[in-house]
Amino acid sequence: MTLEEMIDNIQEGQVAMAKLNREKWFVIKLKGELYDYSEDGEVLGFAMVSLKAVRAKWTLL
Numbered sequence: 838m839t840l841e842e843m844i845d846n847i848q849e850g851q852v853a854m855a856k857l858n859r860e861k862w863f864v865i866k867l868k869g870e871l872y873d874y875s876e877d878g879e880v881l882g883f884a885m886v887s888l889k890a891v892r893a894k895w896t897l898l
Contacts, residue, residue, distance in 0.1 A: 840886070843895035844871070863898075880893035 838846070843853050847866045852874055854863050863874040864884045874882040884890075 838897075840891050840893065840895060844896065847871075847897060852898045854896050854898055855890060856896075857889055857893040859886045860889075 838898065847853050847864075847868070852863055852865045854861055856889055863876065864871045865874040865882065866872075870882040873884050875881055882885075
């Protein structure tokens with residue numbers, strides 16, 4: 838799915854994974870906002886929209 842589709846469909850407390858080439862990263866929705874999220878389950882800070890995020894394929898976990 839695209840970034841826009843992920844934003845429209847992610848639920849509170851849900852994690853989404855992005856993949857671009859061989860890189861992957863995660864975000865979580867908390868209190869209506871998207872935060873970067875580590876594979877270890879740590880919230881890292883507000884997620885920033887980038888060209889990389891727009892080009893990535895997103896999956897809701």
